[in-house]
Amino acid sequence: MTSSVPEGTSPPSPMAGPRIEPRVALSIRELTKRYGSVAAIDRLSLDIASGEFLSLLGPSGSGKSTILMAIAGFVDPDGGDILLDGQPVGGLPPEKRGFGVVFQGYALFPHMTVRGNIAYPLKLRGIRGAELDRRVERAIDLVHLQAFAGRMPRQLSGGQQQRVALARALVFDPAVVLLDEPLSALDKKLRAELQFELKSLHQRLGTTFVNVTHDQEEAMTMSDRIVILRDGRVQQIGTPDALYNTPATRFVADFLGRANFLEGEAGPVSGGCLTIGIDGAGVRHRLRDSEPRMGRTALLALRPERLSVLAPDAAVGDRNRVEGRVVTSAFVGSQHIHVVETPLGVLEAHTPAFGAGVLRKPGEAVALAWPWDGGVLVEDR
Incomplete structure (x- = not known):
């Protein structure tokens, strides 16, 4: 917390000379x-x-x-x-x-x-x-x-x-x-x-x-x-x-930008992915070394721009998928914003407006999809 070295800096190569710490x-x-x-x-x-x-x-x-x-x-x-x-x-x-x-x-x-x-x-x-x-x-x-x-x-x-x-x-x-x-x-x-x-x-x-x-x-x-x-x-x-x-x-995820939060039961880990059970549905999350290890519950923060808005019958491959209906939508220049009611809760998706086609209308059925590494586990505080 009190390090004087900006975070995110890569460690020096084993062949490099001694690292010079910033004053x-x-x-x-x-x-x-x-x-x-x-x-x-x-x-x-x-x-x-x-x-x-x-x-x-x-x-x-x-x-x-x-x-x-x-x-x-x-x-x-x-x-x-x-x-x-x-x-x-x-x-x-x-x-x-x-x-x-x-x-x-x-x-x-x-x-x-x-x-x-x-x-x-x-x-x-x-x-x-x-x-x-x-x-x-x-x-x-x-x-x-x-x-x-x-x-x-x-x-x-x-x-x-x-x-x-x-x-x-x-x-x-x-x-x-x-x-x-x-x-x-x-x-x-x-x-x-x-x-x-x-x-x-x-x-x-x-x-x-x-x-x-x-x-x-x-x-x-x-x-x-x-x-x-x-x-x-x-x-x-x-x-x-x-x-x-x-x-x-x-708090950090919600304050710095926008985030969807998915909370559920922490299930088994397979192939580096944690399964999170939410109201009978299973969400997969690829674990990172830096993430906190959950107890019985897991809280996943998911940025709106990581979500794709698709037709309800669209195939998504190796991604999470949930169906829902559009509650409201808006065009904000560079983005389309969709708020969608799903079995996982109300989720917000931000997609690039250019080349995205028409804005989905309220009441329209859609599917939301995101990659297994699209979210991050956070502490509930």
């Missing part, structure tokens, strides 16, 4: 913050590697913003340690910690131009003259605001204000940049565009970024690793690919 930039040890009887942060421990883009992801009230504000120094924790390059910073005021911070509302000075806002952190650090000008121009170039440097914040769009806030956080070359839902105030299309801009900027700079978001797509697009939080506790840490394809719990 830990930021360490959090047993961090705790309570508001009355509620633990906003509950003994959190985490290592963040130098140059990593790490996102704290969770629902409202999961503690993600409190964690970020505690790192920044705007929230006083009740216990635990925060270390930058191995040195404790918990006793320092925010301005002495040296973190760049981008707030949700940007927090730009309305009476200063773009250039003035970006220069402000340098002036606080006693930087003047040609060195200040050089750094400010470099930061303006980084966020592509050369044509807007003389404007006031009120003369900028939301996306441009976000770029100013980011440039201000980067201008003094901080070791770590803290991002508090920086894209949440933008419309969906602009938010998607800026996700890739921010990811590209991070890759060019190599600075450590710690991002807070409640947007699953944003976290998966930008992050090297994601920390999924619930009630101030870590539920799972991993790469976007690992978390999506091999969630450990029902």
Whole structure:
């Protein structure tokens, strides 16, 4: 849970030299913050590697913003340690910690131009003259605001204000940049565009970024690793690919994307496949080494895009198959969404719209099919 090495990395070859572990930039040890009887942060421990883009992801009230504000120094924790390059910073005021911070509302000075806002952190650090000008121009170039440097914040769009806030956080070359839902105030299309801009900027700079978001797509697009939080506790840490394809719990599978859940009696294992009995029907699941071994019951998480929607008499070969009737359906651009009532419960299927033919209508009989390795066993918590 507290490894500083991004998960999903392949082990070195036996012929390779000694593995070089990434340097830990930021360490959090047993961090705790309570508001009355509620633990906003509950003994959190985490290592963040130098140059990593790490996102704290969770629902409202999961503690993600409190964690970020505690790192920044705007929230006083009740216990635990925060270390930058191995040195404790918990006793320092925010301005002495040296973190760049981008707030949700940007927090730009309305009476200063773009250039003035970006220069402000340098002036606080006693930087003047040609060195200040050089750094400010470099930061303006980084966020592509050369044509807007003389404007006031009120003369900028939301996306441009976000770029100013980011440039201000980067201008003094901080070791770590803290991002508090920086894209949440933008419309969906602009938010998607800026996700890739921010990811590209991070890759060019190599600075450590710690991002807070409640947007699953944003976290998966930008992050090297994601920390999924619930009630101030870590539920799972991993790469976007690992978390999506091999969630450990029902909560993680349900929160990160969408999932169908099939629960039944764990039966015999044959040919590497577990049989799960659900209301007299048998579902086969190919076991993975990383999956938890079930007791009497098994809970299978099945992503909607793993399901095929077929004619009721279609042959499916070596796949699971269940018949049902369409409850509702929708066309959402790239996908057809079908909600189907089956003997296994109500299942949701997402299929590519291109080349799929007409959308199935409510009441229409269909068959759903998915491969034996299409799901993943998860813990029921």
